[in-house]
Amino acid sequence: MILLYIGAALMIIGALCDLLAGIGMLRFKNFYLRLHAATVGTVGGAVVPLIGVALAALDMPSLPGRFAIAGASFITALIILLVAPAGSTALAYAAHRSGVEGNFHFDHLRGEEK
Amino acid sequence: MKRLIFGIILILIPFIVTYLNPISAPSSIHSLGEFYLKDSLTSVRSPEVVTSILWDYRGLDTIFETAVFFLAIMGGLAIFRELKLKYPSWEEFPLPVKVVTKVTAVLIVTVAASLALHGQLTPGGGFQGGSTLAVAPLLVIGAVSLASLRKIGITLERAVLVRILGLTGIVILALIPLTFGGYAVQNQPYFPSEFLGTLLGGSLLWYNIFEFLAVGAGFTAVFLILAVAGGGRND
Numbered sequence: 644m645i646l647l648y649i650g651a652a653l654m655i656i657g658a659l660c661d662l663l664a665g666i667g668m669l670r671f672k673n674f675y676l677r678l679h680a681a682t683v684g685t686v687g688g689a690v691v692p693l694i695g696v697a698l699a700a701l702d703m704p705s706l707p708g709r710f711a712i713a714g715a716s717f718i719t720a721l722i723i724l725l726v727a728p729a730g731s732t733a734l735a736y737a738a739h740r741s742g743v744e745g746n747f748h749f750d751h752l753r754g755e756e757k
Numbered sequence: 758m759k760r761l762i763f764g765i766i767l768i769l770i771p772f773i774v775t776y777l778n779p780i781s782a783p784s785s786i787h788s789l790g791e792f793y794l795k796d797s798l799t800s801v802r803s804p805e806v807v808t809s810i811l812w813d814y815r816g817l818d819t820i821f822e823t824a825v826f827f828l829a830i831m832g833g834l835a836i837f838r839e840l841k842l843k844y845p846s847w848e849e850f851p852l853p854v855k856v857v858t859k860v861t862a863v864l865i866v867t868v869a870a871s872l873a874l875h876g877q878l879t880p881g882g883g884f885q886g887g888s889t890l891a892v893a894p895l896l897v898i899g900a901v902s903l904a905s906l907r908k909i910g911i912t913l914e915r916a917v918l919v920r921i922l923g924l925t926g927i928v929i930l931a932l933i934p935l936t937f938g939g940y941a942v943q944n945q946p947y948f949p950s951e952f953l954g955t956l957l958g959g960s961l962l963w964y965n966i967f968e969f970l971a972v973g974a975g976f977t978a979v980f981l982i983l984a985v986a987g988g989g990r991n992d
Contacts, residue, residue: 722864729857733850733900 650699657692664688674738675745678731685727693720802950803877803958811882812964816942820931823968827924830975834917837982842913846904858900862893869893873969877958883968890969891976898984906981916978923971930963 660683667680697716700709739752786794793806793814801809811819849855873886897906906912934943948959 722861725857726861729854733854736850736854 644702646698646702650695650697650702653695653698654692657688657695660684660687660691673745674743675735678735678738682727682731685723685730690720690724690727693717693723801944801958801961802956803961804956805877805879805882805958805961807880808876808882808958808961808965812961813942813944813959816931816944816964819964820927820942823924823927823971826975827920827971830920830979833979834982837986840982840986842903842981842985844903844907844912846902849902850900855901858896862897865893865896866890869969869973873965874962876965877961878956883965884972886965886969887972887974888976890973891980894977895980898980903981903984911977911981913978913981916974916981919974920971920978923967923969923974926967927964927971930960930967 664680664684664687667683668677671677671680693716697713697720700706700712700716703709706712736752793810797806797809798804801813803809803813850858869886869890869892871886872881872889873883876882876886894906894911931942934947935941937947939947944959944961948957948963950957950959
């Protein structure tokens with residue numbers, strides 16, 4: 644029973660992360676800050692609730708195919724956890740390359756103080 | 758304010774539509790549909806009715822469709838026949854992006870193969886598996902480079918060759934029952950229906966494999982051409 648509650652809590656945390664990410668997407672000023680919100684949405688809003696789903700499914704003996712659901716959720720969470728940072732790195736790199744302005748204190752890619 | 762009203766309307770529409778037209782299960786199934794649902798497991802030896810219809814009940818249709826798709830891609834390649842593929846290596850993304858892309862590409866190939874090889878048991882099949890397979894080289898082209906694709910042996914000539922092999926395989930499979938006195942594209946009883954307790958769906962498995970190769974290689978060839986025809990990345 645405890646796993647079910649932990650899973651439900653994780654799902655609620657995920658929903659909150661998605662909400663915060665959505666607000667951040669709307670309200671942040673420039674591309675790089677919005678990228679931060681997007682990553683909160685993918686890691687906090689997809690990986691965390693997926694792990695919650697897996698835990699909750701494991702704790703429901705009457706659910707048919709619960710091990711398949713739990714396994715698929717865990718693996719999906721793992722893949723998103725792997726891919727999301729790479730995707731945002733690629734986006735940030737490409738944006739920097741094509742000259743999207745952000746108000747950096749220090750630009751590591753160019754290696755100079757701004 | 759306008760946005761808020763628009764948002765409220767957008768949220769309310771599904772509820773209103775569901776209230777006005779409540780969805781209920783149809784009282785009867787069309788007799789042809791009932792035939793497919795009941796007959797698929799016993800006569801095609803596959804529980805996946807969609808694949809049974811595609812490759813058995815209306816198999817000739819699907820072969821024709823595959824041929825049309827083949828001709829479309831061949832036409833596209835013919836337009837670009839003057840283009841010399843040079844497999845350039847361009848400025849690459851940072852290391853984590855490249856590593857994750859390669860890992861993901863392997864995962865995509867695995868999922869594609871499982872979609873195609875399980876096509877007679879679970880939703881999926883040759884075309885779906887092949888389309889999924891072609892995403893892997895596309896991802897590598899975008900995130901790493903064309904040069905790295907050639908390094909692992911994926912070239913335009915090989916893609917076209919695999920595509921032709923796939924279509925030839927499908928045609929040969931369609932003709933096999935004729936040599937035993939059956940009809941073209943006939944499935945049972947000319948193909949093995951079971952192996953180690955797993956249903957193979959007779960010819961469905963083999964059609965799926967060849968379609969998987971043909972579609973995957975075809976899309977890969979198109980992506981290779983487009984990556985160069987679009988000018989590549991100018992660095």
